[in-house]
Amino acid sequence: MEFFESMEPLLRTFWYIALPASLFFIIQSIMTFVGMDAHDGVDADFNSDFSGESAPFQLFSLRNLVNFLLGLGWGGICFYSVIENKVILTGVALLSELFLLHFSF
Numbered sequence: 001m002e003f004f005e006s007m008e009p010l011l012r013t014f015w016y017i018a019l020p021a022s023l024f025f026i027i028q029s030i031m032t033f034v035g036m037d038a039h040d041g042v043d044a045d046f047n048s049d050f051s052g053e054s055a056p057f058q059l060f061s062l063r064n065l066v067n068f069l070l071g072l073g074w075g076g077i078c079f080y081s082v083i084e085n086k087v088i089l090t091g092v093a094l095l096s097e098l099f100l101l102h103f104s105f
Contacts (some may be wrong), residue, residue, distance in 0.1 A: 011080050014093070018073025023065050071097030 004012055075087060077094030083089040 008025050010086055010089070013079070014073050014076035014080065016073075017069050018077055021066055021069035021073055025070055028063065028066060067100045071100035 004015065007015070072093050076093035079089055079092050079096075083092060
């Protein structure tokens with residue numbers, strides 16, 4: 001663990017965000033390819049007619065949260081040596097996160 005102990009706190013935070021998010025993303029991707037995200041055989045006890053404007057907007061989902069954390073963590077790690085200002089670095093990491101979040105819808 002000397003690798004993490006020698007890092008600056010912001011870079012260490014980006015790593016602590018990126019690694020678990022990446023692991024969860026890999027597990028989630030494998031489950032999607034295997035077909036474990038299908039909801040066959042689940043009995044829902046509600047009216048599923050979402051054809052109008054009252055359809056729910058899935059802004060907050062687990063998949064979007066994982067994409068948010070992936071973009072934030074890896075964006076911060078990738079630009080850490082390029083951008084010296086930590087506020088701008090965090091802003092660029094958030095922008096890269098928004099880029100990934102945009103493609104997860």
